[in-house]
Amino acid sequence: MSQRTPYRTGDQTLVREINLSLIMNRLLEHHSLSRADLAEVTGLNKSTVSSLIQNLLDYQIVREVGLSSSGVGRPSMLLELNPEAGYIVSCEIGVDTILIGCANFGAEIIWRYREDTRHRHGQQAIIERVLALLDEAIATGERLCRTCGGLLGIAIGVPGLVDHDTGTLLFAPNLGWQDVPLRAILQERFENVTVFVENEANMAALGEYFFGAARGCDEVLFISAGVGLGGALIRDGNLLHGATGFAGEFGHMTMDPDGALCNCGNQGCWETQVSQTALFRTIRHAIQSGRSSLLSASTGGDLDRLTVPLVVEAARAGDPVALYALEQVGHDLGIGIASLVNALNPELIVVGNILSLAGEFVLPAVEAELHRRALPWNANGMRIVPAQHGFEACVMGGVAIVYQAVLSQPGRILG
Amino acid sequence: MSQRTPYRTGDQTLVREINLSLIMNRLLEHHSLSRADLAEVTGLNKSTVSSLIQNLLDYQIVREVGLSSSGVGRPSMLLELNPEAGYIVSCEIGVDTILIGCANFGAEIIWRYREDTRHRHGQQAIIERVLALLDEAIATGERLCRTCGGLLGIAIGVPGLVDHDTGTLLFAPNLGWQDVPLRAILQERFENVTVFVENEANMAALGEYFFGAARGCDEVLFISAGVGLGGALIRDGNLLHGATGFAGEFGHMTMDPDGALCNCGNQGCWETQVSQTALFRTIRHAIQSGRSSLLSASTGGDLDRLTVPLVVEAARAGDPVALYALEQVGHDLGIGIASLVNALNPELIVVGNILSLAGEFVLPAVEAELHRRALPWNANGMRIVPAQHGFEACVMGGVAIVYQAVLSQPGRILG
DNA sequence: TATTAGTTGGTTGGGGCAACAAACAAAATA
DNA sequence: TATTTTGTTTGTTGCCCCAACCAACTAATA
Structure with a gap:
């Protein structure tokens, strides 16, 4: 019996911690609430709420923002997190x-x-x-x-x-x-x-999860394509970190065992199919093989100057190469997402970074593959949305x- | 403000619950401990432990099993969960x-x-x-x-x-x-x-997790091949259920977008490559294409009577078809496991059902693919072991x- | 062998803290 | 003024912690 305890025991400070956290989370969620509202919403006793709030007021973490009358009765004092x-x-x-x-x-x-x-x-x-x-x-x-x-x-x-x-x-x-x-x-x-x-x-x-498209969702899969492909899973407000903190490397899942070489050393990683790099490669191949595209002009003929906004702009103008490349990304993205939906059964998928920009052209193909491949019980009721904060997520x-x-x-x- | 609260608030009963749970889990883990040991191990105060134990003794959930002297000092009374x-x-x-x-x-x-x-x-x-x-x-x-x-x-x-x-x-x-x-x-x-x-x-x-190979591991991936391929993830002692309870359907992740049709309706599911069914199919093809195998004799010529124990027995005797088929399963299993290791970063992988029986012939190929494909940071330090309870898991x-x-x-x- | 010191195990009683319940005060409407 | 709703006050309960204490054993010593 020598090791020091890694377990958190239950005591009064834990209780206080839990209830303070409960109150602050509700204030974050609803923006402003009265003490009575908080008691109702959390299930805590009125007096407990008052005591907790007093504590938060003392430290100016919460502030009173004015009275609100809901018809009859004494008006309530609204509270909010102090910006x-x-x-x-x-x-x-x-x-x-x-x-x-x-x-x-x-x-x-x-x-x-x-x-x-x-x-x-x-x-x-x-x-x-x-x-x-x-x-x-x-x-x-x-x-x-x-x-x-x-x-x-x-x-x-x-x-x-x-x-x-x-x-x-x-x-x-x-x-x-x-x-x-x-x-x-x-x-x-x-x-x-x-x-x-x-x-x-x-x-x-x-x-x-805190401030964007995934607010209030308990099981969120996040997929973000940029130069590479990254991801994360949020359960009940916490990131899935894995044993050593490296969970969420969805971009390095093998999609094609004999596929292209990836920066990580493996072959056929998802990231080699779905990323900015993959998108540009597809476009380059198409143009080099003789297909005509608005992108030849908008990059001034130098395809090394491709950017995602340019591709999206071309797609909006109906450019077939841009549309084809984006759909290809959507297709490959969809296959992988279907697998993850079967494996993890999320409630919501948020796609970020360039995917949030190009969502309108990518997501239809994703949805199609998803419903073709995922178990209906896992896929039904699930939504896919672009990140609300885009590049600022x-x-x-x-x-x-x-x-x-x-x-x-x-x-x-x-x- | 009408909804009823779904939140668990902190109060004294929660504290008691947490500490009782802590004590019972430690008793399960170490089988028998004294009150003093429990205080040490949990970090709870001696008097708190005594009070909790008294409670459990009253209800005969725990019993005293005799004195244990550790050299000097008063001998301790050992406690265990009452069978x-x-x-x-x-x-x-x-x-x-x-x-x-x-x-x-x-x-x-x-x-x-x-x-x-x-x-x-x-x-x-x-x-x-x-x-x-x-x-x-x-x-x-x-x-x-x-x-x-x-x-x-x-x-x-x-x-x-x-x-x-x-x-x-x-x-x-x-x-x-x-x-x-x-x-x-x-x-x-x-x-x-x-x-x-x-x-x-x-x-x-x-x-x-409770009674077998995964005891004490906080992040466990379980993969079980039988007629189909199933799986589960355990985090801190709890199953990952997903939004609607269907997480863990790894068997229906798409491994080959144009692969064989699966019972679920999708094509190229992992289950079509790694399962008892897939194993038998590989063997049948090999024998039908003329390769000679001990299994032709041991099934009495009727390959519909193949069983996993027969295949393992043949492999032990050095039968090349059995060895080939098992290695093939290991190869395909390894590719998928590498993906899951990158995605979920488990601490331990437990393979169950027929995989626990055929581990010695399957796992080497799995390890090889794993280290070829998974990020070293995710794969290093991770172990793959057969289920301790085999078919009784x-x-x-x-x-x-x-x-x-x-x-x-x-x-x-x-x- | 009897005695005493030292060590470890476990219990007792007091104190503190946090939530709860119920009564009450405050501020509005009808 | 009666009613309704908000929020506070007062007192109670439950649980954990701490420190002192009792219990049971070993080891050293006379």
Whole structure:
């Protein structure tokens, strides 16, 4: 009997934690509620709610926003999460961009910035630029909202495998990075602030769950295609992390055992069929084999300058090559999604990044394959929707990840 | 504000429930512990442990089993779950067998029975036989152990999709059944007893988690090949059910978009490549195309009489056709497992049913494909093992499912 | 052998904390 | 003024924790 206990025992602080969390989550969900509403909605006793709210008011995490009369009886005092309770800084290190935002506790982005990084060379240069932008974001946050919590947390999303214990980016094939101790680097610069490092797709999924298309859904599959193909699964508000934190690498599922070589070393990964790279390759092949397309003109003849917005624009104009390529992506996406629907039985699928942009041309083919291949019991009643926050889903996810930490352990910021 | 609350609030009874559950789980895990050990292991206070144990002793769910001296100091009184605290009846309705068992609260099977159902025709006849066997199992349980709880629950495992709200078997392609309200049928016959109806693979996974090869693992992928291919995922002791309860249908993931037709209606399902049926088909093709095999003789020339034990026996004797067919299964199994490892990042994979029997010939090919195709970060440190309970995993799972209900809500049987 | 110190196991009683219930105060309408 | 709804106050209950204490054993010592 030597090991220290990993189990969380039940005690009073746990009870308080649970109920505080319950209340804050309901306030997030409904935006504003009275104490009486909260008692009704949570099932807690009126006096308990009052006590919890008093606690939150003391720390200015919640604020009273005015009376609301619902006909007869004493009017109620509406409560909401105080947007100025603190601020959150969230940053996505993409393959060729940095996206950064600063949000208040009302989850409104009060400052955002986007920068192309194609001209910057090397990991060192990019990380230094990120640090500088974080300084700027923090300065903005300090200026605009610091009632009690100040900076509540910094979140960094990266397109690769993250070791959650250490916050190290282990492997990012599309970025060409390996073993970068991101959390340690940031923690050194920003002491006493919690730093979250997470896979970009995981973050984006959380962003859509808290603030986007997946609000209120208990079983969400998120699929995000960009340079590569990433994904995540959310169950009851929590990411499925797997044993070592690398779950959700749907892009590296084998779809064709003898297929094209993938950056990961395997053959026929889903990512070789469904991604920006695959889309452009299909278009290039079609044009090179003599098919005419508006894209030849709109890229000025240089197909290396293809972008997803250009492809979507061409598709809108009825360009057959663009339509064909997008449908091909939808077809291959659909086969994989059907498999995942059978395996995981989600309630909702959210498609992100370029898929949210090209949804109108991709999703019909997806739906067709899905209903052809998935068990009807799994597929019926399930919806597929584009991400509400589009390319900003990841940054919103950084906000969400900090939010989640605060909401699930309100005690920590209550001192 | 009209809806009734679906949220569990925190209160004292929740705390008690959590701590009782903690203690019973530790007793299950270590088999016997003293109060002092429990305090150490759970992190609960000594006096709290004493109080909880007194409660469990009063209801004879736990019993004292004698002193144990660890050298110096006062000897401790060891405690264990009382095997006679009640009994559990568990039954698997397989494609061509019924397996049934009665277990005491020590999870020892005190009565078991297996019956071939190939001579019985029709759903009605089989269900009536199941009911009769359940009577017999209950009679045995009543005779051998009914201290406090009596019959703690009945569990039925079936090879198909189960609607958990109603306990209805919606679709069992390999059984040819559809929309059978199993729980309602049993509940009518056995009133005041909790009846659990669950997918066979889900149950088997739970059996291995509680009492078999997956004990203590937090992220377990279970893959079970029989007539079809089923599976399940266990996270922190709970089955992944998905939105409507149909998660884990890995057998119907598309592996070859233009492959063979599956019973489910789709093409190229994993189940068409990896299952008893697929194994036999490969062997039949090989022999029909002229390859010589020991199996021609051991089946008396009638390849319809192939069985998995015969194939394994032939493989042990070095028969090339048997070895080839098993390796082929391993190869296709490995490709799919690699995908699932990338998607779900399990800590352990347990292969069940015929795979546990043929493991020695199947697993090497699986490991080879796995390490060729899965991301090293996901695959390294992961183990693949055969199910410890082999063909009885499902029945053990029925015991586990009742156990889980009791352990997670000890309050219910404490009155 | 008898005594005493030391060690570990388990119980008892007091205190604190959080939720709950019921009575009550407050603020509106009819 | 009666009624309705909101929110607070007061007192109770249940559960865990802590610290002191009793219990049972070993080992050392006279």
